[in-house]
Amino acid sequence: MEEQKWDQSMGGFNAASRSQMAEAAAGGEESQRTLYPYVTGTSVIALKYKDGVIMACDTGASYGSTLRYKSVERIKAVGKHSLIGGSGEFSDFQEILRYLDELTLSDHMWDDGNSLGPKEIHSYLTRVMYNRRNKFDPLWNALILGGVKMGPKGAEKYLGMVNMIGTHFEENHIATGFGNHLAIPILRAEWREDMTFEEAVKLVEKCLLVLLYRDRSSINKFQVAKITTEGATIYPPYSLKTFWGFSHFENPAQGAVGSW
């Protein structure tokens, strides 16, 4: 009896895979593309400062409405001159990191004394994202690419973003996801040219705190990263102090018993 059941289930499985292969053989491939994201990272924010670019985000990845993973690194160094931060589908972000690995490896193998700068990597990512979108198979991410490279005019800072439909631009301060609504207003009001590292971190923390309060998928564990001409540094994760001591929060129904 049990053997029969086993055969049935295996048979069912085989039947499914057989039909898939048959379809593929016939040319009508079963859809393998990303239709909706599953494991997602929330906002990433970045801004240019005196010595380079600073980038920050939380270390959480949600599975729908569950905060499934709490120690995820969503900012990585790319080559010698750049940092990439990604929000959206985490598996697609990992795939992008693999593409960038191949890219930087073959760049290194040229051994010509030149290395890909942030502008080139941003351009590469834009092409990848846009072409995938045109095939109706997007990489479900919003990526921030920041870096510094020595050029003819000295250290040239670069900060740009590209998203799943291929929209890309360059700016002094960038945010993805909820950061667009909650962090950009603060950055637009308070960003200045030539901020010191400490000032930049303070500004970034201001934005991260607002995101922590108001974005349901953010967690109180952040990573800050910076890229300068000396290279990339990704700092260990830390938490921010929150304040909940408003008198109105202590007894909200004081004026109206029965309400909240």
Place this chain on the structure above:
Amino acid sequence: MDVPAKGGFSFDMCCRNGMMEKKGFKAPGFLKTGTTIVGLVFADGVVLGADTRATEGPIVADKNCEKIHYMAPYIYCYGAGTAADTEAVTAGRESRVVTALALLKSHLFRYQGHVSAALVLGGVDCTGPHLHTVYPHGSTDTLPFATMGSGSLAAMSVFESKYKEGLTREEGIQLVSEAICAGISDDLGSGSNVDVCVMTKGKTEYLRNHLLPNPRTYVSSKGYSFVLGQTEVLATKITPLKQAEVTIGDAMEE
């Protein structure tokens, strides 16, 4: 069948609406007015603020509309057209903010969210300063600072980073203005000017157009004149209006 109209939502039209939609007649969608409205509690009272842009889809219908609604001597309500209902609160006694709140929420709950009013209600009464938000389905919150509308996230980012308890009147006005300015510059549905309303015990100050951060940048110094003869006249036809005589009784009987 006579159903006594006693309150609760009347579902009479729903059957008919459903039938019409099936036949292909799409119900007219309501126009959302993008906006930024905010409120905060300071040491002596409440400050409310709003932008002044009214939109009809992608077009700005009114560049300088008034989003504040007077409800009672020291209670003001910012939001979308709901002043009339709650005016009749006073009857020889001083009104309370929570009364206005209760009236608003029961009215909105009755309409199950179909009355799309999202409001910031603030005021000072005999029990002190109060600030509430009211949502279309009838839920309310009591908060030290609140923002609503399409520009609410931009304004909230300002409040969350800068609000403290016990602000002075000037600090309160400054913070509210900053929050509305964030909505005006970072939200497409909000724009033009900043209206502020300060309520303290026994005194209300309505600062209409407190800030004008979007002035018209170019105005011709010579003014604009339209002289006769500037436009070539090709032909003239004058039809005088004649007074028509109507005799009542001359029926169209033939």
